[in-house]
Amino acid sequence: MTTPYAIELKDITKRFGSKVIANDHVQLTLKKGEILSILGENGSGKTTLMNMLSGIYFPDEGQIFVNGKEVLIRSPRDSFDLGIGMIHQHFKLIDILTAAENIILGLDGPSRLNMKEVKAKINELTGKYGFDLNPDQKIYDMSVSQKQTVEIVKVLYRGADVLILDEPTAVLTPQETTRLFKVLKNMRDAGKSIIIITHKLNEVLEISDRVSVLRKGKYVGSVETRDATVESLTEMMVGEKVSLDIERTKPQGVEIRVEVRGINVRSHEGVHILRDVSFVARSGEILGIAGISGNGQKELLEAIAGLQEIESGEILYDAPDGTVSKLSEMKPEEIYKLNIHLAFVPEDRLGMGLVGSMDLIDNMMIRSYKDGWRPYVDRRPPRKLAEEVVEKLEVQTPSISTPVSRLSGGNVQKILVGREIATSPTVLMVAYPVRGLDINSSYAIYNLLNEQKQKGAAVICVGEDLDVLMELCDKILVLAGGRVSGIVNARKSTKEEVGLLMTGGKGDK
Amino acid sequence: MNVILTFIQQAIGQGIAILFGATGEILTEKSGNLNLGIPGIMYMGGIAGLMGAFFYENGNENPIPVVGLVVAMLCCVAASVLGGLIYTFLTVTLRANQNVVGLALTTFGTGFGNFFGGSISKIAGGVGQISVKVTASAFRARIPVLSGIPVLGQILFSYGFLTYLAIILALVSTYVIRRMRVGLHLIAVGESPATADAAGINVSRYKYTATLIGSAIAGLGGLYFVMEYLGGTWSNNGFGDRGWLAVALVILALWNPANAIWGSFIFGGLYIIYIYIPGLNRATQELVKMFPYVITIIVLIFTSRRNKPENQPPASLGLNYFREER
Numbered sequence: 001m002t003t004p005y006a007i008e009l010k011d012i013t014k015r016f017g018s019k020v021i022a023n024d025h026v027q028l029t030l031k032k033g034e035i036l037s038i039l040g041e042n043g044s045g046k047t048t049l050m051n052m053l054s055g056i057y058f059p060d061e062g063q064i065f066v067n068g069k070e071v072l073i074r075s076p077r078d079s080f081d082l083g084i085g086m087i088h089q090h091f092k093l094i095d096i097l098t099a100a101e102n103i104i105l106g107l108d109g110p111s112r113l114n115m116k117e118v119k120a121k122i123n124e125l126t127g128k129y130g131f132d133l134n135p136d137q138k139i140y141d142m143s144v145s146q147k148q149t150v151e152i153v154k155v156l157y158r159g160a161d162v163l164i165l166d167e168p169t170a171v172l173t174p175q176e177t178t179r180l181f182k183v184l185k186n187m188r189d190a191g192k193s194i195i196i197i198t199h200k201l202n203e204v205l206e207i208s209d210r211v212s213v214l215r216k217g218k219y220v221g222s223v224e225t226r227d228a229t230v231e232s233l234t235e236m237m238v239g240e241k242v243s244l245d246i247e248r249t250k251p252q253g254v255e256i257r258v259e260v261r262g263i264n265v266r267s268h269e270g271v272h273i274l275r276d277v278s279f280v281a282r283s284g285e286i287l288g289i290a291g292i293s294g295n296g297q298k299e300l301l302e303a304i305a306g307l308q309e310i311e312s313g314e315i316l317y318d319a320p321d322g323t324v325s326k327l328s329e330m331k332p333e334e335i336y337k338l339n340i341h342l343a344f345v346p347e348d349r350l351g352m353g354l355v356g357s358m359d360l361i362d363n364m365m366i367r368s369y370k371d372g373w374r375p376y377v378d379r380r381p382p383r384k385l386a387e388e389v390v391e392k393l394e395v396q397t398p399s400i401s402t403p404v405s406r407l408s409g410g411n412v413q414k415i416l417v418g419r420e421i422a423t424s425p426t427v428l429m430v431a432y433p434v435r436g437l438d439i440n441s442s443y444a445i446y447n448l449l450n451e452q453k454q455k456g457a458a459v460i461c462v463g464e465d466l467d468v469l470m471e472l473c474d475k476i477l478v479l480a481g482g483r484v485s486g487i488v489n490a491r492k493s494t495k496e497e498v499g500l501l502m503t504g505g506k507g508d509k
Numbered sequence: 510m511n512v513i514l515t516f517i518q519q520a521i522g523q524g525i526a527i528l529f530g531a532t533g534e535i536l537t538e539k540s541g542n543l544n545l546g547i548p549g550i551m552y553m554g555g556i557a558g559l560m561g562a563f564f565y566e567n568g569n570e571n572p573i574p575v576v577g578l579v580v581a582m583l584c585c586v587a588a589s590v591l592g593g594l595i596y597t598f599l600t601v602t603l604r605a606n607q608n609v610v611g612l613a614l615t616t617f618g619t620g621f622g623n624f625f626g627g628s629i630s631k632i633a634g635g636v637g638q639i640s641v642k643v644t645a646s647a648f649r650a651r652i653p654v655l656s657g658i659p660v661l662g663q664i665l666f667s668y669g670f671l672t673y674l675a676i677i678l679a680l681v682s683t684y685v686i687r688r689m690r691v692g693l694h695l696i697a698v699g700e701s702p703a704t705a706d707a708a709g710i711n712v713s714r715y716k717y718t719a720t721l722i723g724s725a726i727a728g729l730g731g732l733y734f735v736m737e738y739l740g741g742t743w744s745n746n747g748f749g750d751r752g753w754l755a756v757a758l759v760i761l762a763l764w765n766p767a768n769a770i771w772g773s774f775i776f777g778g779l780y781i782i783y784i785y786i787p788g789l790n791r792a793t794q795e796l797v798k799m800f801p802y803v804i805t806i807i808v809l810i811f812t813s814r815r816n817k818p819e820n821q822p823p824a825s826l827g828l829n830y831f832r833e834e835r
Contacts, residue, residue: 106708
């Protein structure tokens, strides 16, 4: 111990109320110039622990040392002053301001703004670490990954030596993730210390030097990344051996359910989003949809659910009893009545499908408020449904009358997906069902999808993680630039083949 | 020619009170506070200034114009800030609904003005008897040589100092919002108080400061109306709906005080144009008086269709900030 640790936490304990112990005597060390991953499932106390470093919470017990000196961090300002910067999962940026203006927000300095000087300093930072950032660009014009860059530069601009990133890759495409990791490595090589909170094991192995694992608020241990494997880390994280294989059964009772014939969709701005898309979805099968995000996945599912107007083409539904109906000419609620359900998990998780300030029962009722003896609503079925979803999916909630915005992201997602699954749909469409979820919750959701498949539903699943899609689905449809660039058999194809289809397929048809 | 000159002068005269109100309201709204109490605060500022001048002139044998002016300004600002303080205390500290508090404050302020206006009328000896000629003369004093220039002098230099103060305040406000650090922080508070808070900006302090300064500026609009426009008298409800025009002008100006300058002249012109249009009867006059509001609605439709984020109202306008609420 010749050089002191950049950060050392000793016996940190944090309680919420008298019952919940979020962190129970947690130990943590961060060396200078290393990338440390903090790994743990949802609710294991990762974020709480980091919030104590960034001054949002104050620990009940324990000591924090920065560069070997004991410190008290009472507010975000104290944390800045100690050179600690945290990049939250939800970006804290002002949309109508430029990147540069956001970066200097809240800083002291001459009362007259000198943006030239600020921009010069920003360009120096971005050049040094290899960021791609235009200081004059407005936030509302930026992609998620650009916004994240602004957040990181903001922290560096304030002179942070320790960066904490809370699930930085949850909203990034694989390419953006690669770019982010390159920049993080540059920063490490320049002597910065970095903590990444994550539960994506592959990324942990790729980027970090060391891994510390938390489980249920307790510190499990740390390992050097080179000594770790996906299996050993999972075991530390979950506390038991977990099988990471998804049980893929052979499709049974395969019949055509949905036929999409040459649909074209344009956005309000007139941009061609879907071009001549045709495919069939069959019962008893999981059809995966792969593609770089924003290549028409959302519009495709919405078109089937009747939420997106199509310019040309048609969508047919072949019901189990043999009747054929034309979905492309029906209203969303009529389509829903045919048991064609869509669960879309947007980037901010809540946005579409659930209302944050309403409780579980009311959120279940969004789907059934038209039933019952009008003008009265019947609250009993949604209450029963809420209880079922909570029990079946192990949703952690104080009660079913808790507003969903108070629940953690994973639990919110379970409610959303659970609500759509609960009524045993004949066609189930899910988009990004495991976005931001930990391993156990993800596998719970995969199992739910498999269960639906075995029950004979036609499942369509838009996913981000190619590894998972390859394991889960029977067929994979690849979208590139709004066109179907290929439909492959997931059992026989390789990840490389699909990856190639994701980027290619532009020139030829 | 002369008619046009008079029209321009009258339009500017009408516009200045609205300009004060709009500049004050823009500063307030930039902090996320939708202060619909501005019309009431303008009443309060006007009557307080008048009362100050009235008691000063009544209490002195030989009142000095400049002293009357200072007394009137101080009383006006004090009363307006008091109005703003009621608003901020209720909405920022106690987190009451902004619309309800604002509308209540307007009702209160109008009543406040009429009550004290009536009271000092009684002291002065009857309706229409209040006169603070000496103080008003200071407010109405014109720039000596320049105002004598024909045409140009009449258009540009034939006003009291409050007119120029209104324009300067609007320009300074724009400069502060656009170019100064406090302006950047103010925008952040109005757009997303949670973000501003996380960046270490004291949200409550910015909301208080912006609203109180905004109220003081708006109050000067009331004082302008009483002193320069009416020449130091009071008539109940005489201020009319100018306060609401100020709130409408905020939208026309797209939350930029500098835009409010020409906007106020347009509003002022439209407000009195019925006098200059021949052949109007009492009913059609009222239709013509509607123009400023119609234009505001057209601008509103136009800008919301263009959908440029910078031209939209501050994102958290009308919402109270509470740190622990997620």
